[in-house]
Amino acid sequence: MNTIVTQSPCCGETTNPQFQKLNAYLDTLAIDQKDPRRKDKLIMTLHYAQSLFGYLPEIIQIYIAQRFGISHADVSGVISFYNFFTVTPKGKIQVNVCMGTACYVNGADKVLREFERVLGIQTGEVTSDQKFSIESLRCVGACGLAPVVTINGKVFGKVKPEQVPDIIEKFLIEETKIEAEVINA
Amino acid sequence: MPEIKTQEALRSAFLQHQAVIGSRLGIENSNNCSILVCGGTGCHASEGEAIVAEFQRLAALHKKEKIVEATISGCFGFCEKGPIVKVFPENVFYVQVKKSDVEEIFEKHILKGEIVQRLLYVDPATKLKIETSEEIPFYKRQQRVALRNCGLINPEVIEEYIATKGYQALAKILSETKPEEVIAEMEASGLRGRGGAGFLTSKKWAYARGYHNEEKFVICNADEGDPGAFMDRSIMEGDSHSVIEGMIIAGYAIGAHQGYVYIRAEYPLAVQRLETAIQQARAYGFLGKNILQSGFDFDIAVRLGAGAFVCGEETALINSLEGKRGEPRTKPPFPAESGLWNKPTIVNNVETLANIPAIFQHGSEWFNQIGTDTSKGTKVFALAGKINNVGLVEVPMGTTLREIIFDIGGGIKNGAQFKAAQTGGPSGGCIPAQYLDTPIDYESLASIGSMMGSGGMIIMDEHDCMVNLARFYLEFIVEESCGRCAPCRLGNKRMLEILTRITDGLGCAEDLKELQSLAEIIMDTSLCGLGQSSPNPVLSTLKYFMDEYEAHIFDKSCPAGSCTKLLHYDIVPEKCIGCTACARNCPVNCISGSVKQVHTIDQSKCIKCGACQTRCKFGAVIRH
Incomplete structure (x- = not known):
């Protein structure tokens, strides 16, 4: 947070x-x-x-x-x-696409491009509402699941570009729910 | 937890706990049922822990009928088929198990003794179902030394490690062996560093022992930065105690009392398991003051990396440990003389250290018999990419690439053609099909322009463009170069520009000469291992895949069909029925045509995403 x-x-x-x-x-x-x-x-x-x-x-x-x-x-x-440290704030929902070799040869670049297209930001940027940010990672070591995307620590394996909108929507709904709870409380 | 003070006490702890491992190994008869579920990162992500919890819930319900113990274990290695569940004493190997399958396994197998056929591994060659892991081709040719306990013990329970004779090698050394004799035994084993360069471990130790200083350090290099490599992660997640025991033995041999594990922050599960193991080892008295009443003190601290590939280089790692920017130092002096805080230091890789307790348990002669003349023992490879059986593979040195890829790895995905294997990550090279029968050891890999590296092995098929792959690795190197010396900082950037030009279809004949000469200069003049080996992917692809470079430059085409700027999508008028599916799905609206009319693609606007081809049900969209 x-x-x-x-x-x-x-x-x-x-x-x-x-x-x-x-x-x-x-x-x-x-x-x-x-x-x-x-x-x-x-x-x-x-x-x-x-x-x-x-x-x-x-x-x-x-x-x-x-x-x-x-x-x-x-x-x-x-x-x-060090790549791990950042001096700019990241989005509430952090999308990390693994760009290790195993993920890359299994199409991680296409998945990354689809996230960029759907969210309308480039890797390393944050959406204007501060909700999403995209980063590319170097190998999380789960090559059996390539291509791998992690979102706020949750791992998604064997991701296809066409699944990207659904994944984003799922997180957006959860995020809106949490916000609504905060407002109601 | 009771502190263990003597060799006898350790032996009785071993006797007390050995039954649980004995039943898993099939040495001891037991009616108790033991279930192991893979708890490595890959399987963890696909609900390994939920599966264990479900087994435990059912075990509690049925405890009157049968004693069932379910735990997580380290990586079984067969990540492609994860999550994996092993049921003992029958030693049945279930693959791709879901939480919803647990009840069936419990009801049928555990309570009634019937094997759940639908969850067994099916041999793709014979189409037969296989019950135990030993009969699966993936495991048949492997020999597990460094991974001996991964998938056998629960990594979070020290008693299970003790039950595999863990810490007995240490106890014996501390009570009976002089440090010089430990180094001599290491020399006799012939163990070479598993981190990449293959330096004799005993030599490193002997140098560090030779420098007299009150303070010396042992560092475990767990900064596994090669993309596509996960050997060290799996060892730390599955068997941290082996690494700890190896470090204590190393400390005793060189006369150090403090060890550090420098581990990637990207591996949270490995960090957590390692920290748990260190605490347990301390509570048992294997770490701390006066270990096993020998008078020898040793302790270990964990330090996190922060995402810098160059920190896998030992002097950069030492700088990072000191809290500095992770830039390499000039060698000599080597760390064995002046390392961490300018004190004698040895830096050993995770896999190297995990081998050490096994060497002292079974003797150097046993270890020396495995492998080839110059490369002893086994090597763990992380097999990934376009291969059927993605996973961790441990084979004796001297095994050929063909055996690893086709016999163990099960061949190429989707029946495609093998094109190349990349070993050694961004510092290694591509090995083409004509060298598939090369025995794998340090020397033969170097002689064909690659390197052993830490053990990453990425398999490429006919759809992978080798020029683009070289560009991918250079992009990585440019991002990770620390910038300290000019050849690496500037030279690699120039090479990347040239390669980008070529993959964009803008290359010219001079580019090839330029690449070759830049690569040689960078190799000769860079300060550290990262810079010196960074041109390897370019040089090896130039050597073995020149035809692909030429196709990009002269024919402006990508034979593998992967460089998007060189691709064209067209609609075959004879096949198009005018269903409009392509036009409706084009993200940039560059396809025109009305219903029941032949559609056309505006090449100037096309972004070559391939959506039209995927959506067309009539095969009317072609890519060339």
Whole structure:
């Protein structure tokens, strides 16, 4: 789930629950700012932060840099290097199409193009209503099910391009249901 | 959990638990029924866990009649037919089981002893139903060493690993063997690294042992980045304890007290199983201080990767472990001298480590007898692509490609023609049909322009365009190049541009020379293994499939019919009855014609999606 971080956490005074969780996690690491090896937990921390916020906004990067006692450039350099980290928010429904070799030779590119066509966005983009985003993945290792698509962690195997509209519709209906429940509550 | 402190205590734990494995192996007679359901990622996705839960629900209902135990296990390897359910003691192998089939298996097989025929594997050659896995051609030629426990034990229960004599090799080594003797035994086994380059494991260990330092490290490289490879994932999901035991033995041999497993974040199930196994090993006293009262300390921590292919290269991996950008370091110094935090470090692959407990259990002589002169033991391959039996295959080194693809893999899907096998992923090459009888070992694969790699094997048929495949791999390399050195960063980009041009039908004769020379320069001048091997897919396709390159460049056609820009869809007037199905389904409305009139395609607007061909019931749309 994406949370737009609106309050500045720099001074450590915020009631944002995600941010408090991150803070608690950083406390458990007991980072010694003088330890030359302290950076070895940076990638794990970034994984955790991304799982909380859905992406890694600048303000979080700066905060993590401060807690580790390293420069913001150091943190941002690591984030930009690894594909897993993103600095832009993703859609509520994240479509990941595996583009590993086994999926590719079984037509994953056609499936990916169909998702792009139906949703009207390119890989790496988010729909204007923030509902969907598409990414291509490198091999999830379920080659027996090629081509594979994962949507919010649920795996779809042996996907054909003509199934794409149905798959999207299914998630759209579920999402609308959840929204309606929230409004009614 | 009771801590195990001595070899005798371990032995009695083994005796206590061995019955459960014994009945599965058919060594012990048992009336109890044991059901194993594949819990690997592939089968997990297709409801492996729901199947176990259903069996457990029924077992609870019928516990008075029979003791039935149902658990998940590691990957059986036959992913094509998953989810797989094995029922012991009869050892019956059910394929493609659904949750709704469970009740029938329970009622008929488990309670009445009747085998459910409709869920058995059918041999496509003989059309006969096969009851046990041993008789299935897919398994007949395999020899399982690294995968010995995958599909035999529940990976989340340490007692089941102990019941396979697990941790006994470690206990024996810690009480009776000197580190130098451990390395000598490894040398005698002839085990070479399974991650790609095939360096002798004993040599790595001996170098690291030779450097004196208070701190040394053992790293397990579980950053399986080759697209289409899932050997290491399956070992970690199915038998994490073997990897842990291998790491402790490695630590003892080189004098290290800390180990790290660097694992891909894309493998959540493997991470979870590994962490569970580490906690259990700690509780039993196999990890931590004074292991089995030997005075030797060793512990393991898990570190996640973050999606960078280059981090499979050992020095890049070390940088990533230190929390840096995963760029490779210049070698020498090699990690054995100066690795993690500049301390002596060995980096071993998952499969290499999983072999180690087996070597010490059965002796180096046993291991040395498997395989060829220069390549000892077995190798696990992840067979995928256009093959009938997608799955994990473990064969002795020296087995030929033909045996793997046709005998074990069951041949090519839909009866198509075999075109090439790609081994070694983006760093390897394509092997054409004329080399199908090459025995697989490190040297012979290198001599035909490919490499062993980590074990990914993708099979291609006549519908796969080799130029497009080379382009696909280069696209991957360009995205994954860390950018540190120019040949890889810029050279591969230029090669990709040329290949894109060729597949778009805009190539010229000079492009071929340019590709060849760029590839050689990149190979000679790149810093790390990724750059040095990145031109392999291009070089091997140039060597074996030059005719396809020429067809794209000179005839502007794609013989495999896969490069869309070189395709044309046309309507044969004689066959078109004017049903309008094609026009109604064309996403870009480029087909014109009224009812009962012959339709035509406007080539300038056609996006070559093929929807018209799929929808036409009269075969009037042709592709050429």
